[in-house]
């Protein structure tokens with residue numbers, strides 16, 4: 001323990017703060033909403049009560065940590081870290097709790113900027129870190145291990161640190177055709193009635209054939 005006074009360690013972070021930390025995990029209301037929306041969150045994932053998860057979002061990565069953010073319907077999320085907090089880098093001490101409860105100094109937390117927004121039908125793979133303020137479009141794939149520092153457009157595949165778009169999932173013409181169908185808002189009956197669309201390889205499809213298929217959606 002060195003020079004750190006024992007009584008401070010024992011009181012740290014203090015009963016009020018401990019209570020507020022306990023309040024962070026998901027509420028019963030949130031779990032009810034997830035149940036209604038058929039959302040699946042693996043047991044060990046820590047999801048903020050202020051995170052908004054769309055219908056059928058799947059968070060299947062053990063130990064995922066998700067601060068307040070918005071995740072669109074049908075998005076698949078692995079062991080991802082989305083943190084809304086950033087610390088000031090210019091002061092001597094970086095820990096907020098020590099700064100406030102031991103030293104009595106100014107806050108070293110930066111006020112949150114824009115929250116993270118992830119679109120619908122995305123796949124955010126394992127060990128991805130998404131930094132605050134980032135917007136990820138619809139249908140995006142973020143490859144394993146990426147650190148996303150900037151926004152990513154619809155249907156892109158981004159990998160690496162910092163994450164860069166390496167390609168798009170489909171040709172431009174196909175993206176243009178599908179960009180407004182918003183299939184993630186369809187009813188289950190409509191999804192099933194249009195199964196044909198979900199069996200098309202959109203990376204090689206003839207755009208004229210796709211157009212014709214989209215013209216006869218049920």
Ligand SMILES: CC(C)(COP(=O)(O)OP(=O)(O)OC[C@H]1O[C@@H](n2cnc3c(N)ncnc32)[C@H](O)[C@@H]1OP(=O)(O)O)[C@@H](O)C(=O)NCCC(=O)NCCS
Nearest residue numbers: 076077078079124125126141142143144145146157159160
């Ligand atoms: C992003 C991903 C989907 C790309 O798949 P793909 O399009 O089939 O890409 P390929 O395997 O053909 O790889 C293409 C190139 O990108 C590289 N690459 C692939 N994924 C990468 C990643 N996550 N980070 C860095 N480079 C990657 C490959 O090494 C290859 O490089 P090369 O051309 O120099 O040989 C996939 O690699 C990935 O990251 N999957 C996530 C797996 C996972 O986390 N699953 C958990 C389930 S939720």
